[in-house]
Amino acid sequence: MKRFDNIVILTGAGLSAESGLSTFRDKDGIWAKYDYREVATPEGFRANPVLVHDFYNQRRRALADVQPNAAHLALARLEREHAGGVTIVTQNIDALHEAAGSQHLIHMHGELMKALCAHCGERHAWGGDLGLDTACPTCGRVGGMRPDVVWFGEMPYQMERIYRALTAADLFISIGTSGNVYPAAGFVAEARSAGAHTVELNLEPSEGASVFAEAHYGPATRIVPAFVDTLLGAKR
Ligand code: BJW
Helix, strand or coil: CCCCCEEEEEECHHHHHCCCCCCCCCCCCHHHHCCHHHHCCHHHHHHCHHHHHHHHHHHHHHHCCCCCCHHHHHHHHHHHHCCCEEEEEECCCCCHHHHHCCCCEEECCEEEEEEEECCCCCEEECCCCCCCCCECCCCCCECCEEEEECCCCCCCCCHHHHHHHHHHCCEEEEECCCCCCCCHHHHHHHHHHCCCEEEEEECCCCCCHHHCCEEEECCHHHHHHHHHHHHHHCCC
16 A cells, blocks of 8 residues: 555544444434434524433433544554554544544544533533533533534534645545535545545445545444554555
């Protein structure tokens, strides 16, 4: 395999599935149990904030019991041992990339272990539950605290930085994402048109599978470490 200088990796819920976290669109996934319009839109939060807080409080509590799996660890090893740049853009709001040791990481859909105050705009590390009566530690007002996650209709975080990385990438790898949600689903086309080699690593072909130049299908804990071994073994 050719040696690559700038690697950008997009990750999705499938990467954390074998750590015990549910995906969204698989048959027993989160959207089979919840209507995304009720729990993952600003309109849903305005209509029923108690339901939305409950949804994210449950998911935040579940994070206490999960550990990074072999795929997260392999990506952290790639960042440590690869001579060029490695940027991970994750759609996941868990903290498993950080727990595995990845450092050059962008959480484009936010972080469940952070809270955002709609009144003053401050972000806070947050490990407990959020509710209507939670006061913002900065401005002291109640009723404005929400999970620091990106809902449908909101702008994902750090888009300029992401597009700069995509434009400079010579290898783009998409892992464990169904390719249903934009703008992330469009990154492969962006990277490809900038000249990058594009690789899909997923359990099954995603919505955008035909756009990738190379693909490997199987569970992330098997195919990601194998692909990282190949990359790290590549010579100039
Ligand atoms: C495994 C595995 C194993 C399983 N090993 N693999 C019409 C056209 C185009 C766009 C739009 C449109 N109408 C509306 C839009 C925009 C909208 C959108 O994309 N909607 C679509 C539904 C059509 N997007 C937005 O609103 C976004 N904002 C936006 O567009 O702003 C404007 C903008 C304009 C221009 C530039 C930039 C921006 C915001 C999207 C926010 C998404 N938020 C969520 C929830 C919040 C966080 C949370 O609660 O966790 O983010 S939705 C949910 O989906 C979550 C995820 O991050 C996201 C992606 O899901 P993911 O990761 O792909 O999971 P799954 O379940 O779908 O797939 C898992 C995959 O893993 C599967 O393929 C499995 O096979 C695989 N797998 N086990 C390997 N062991």
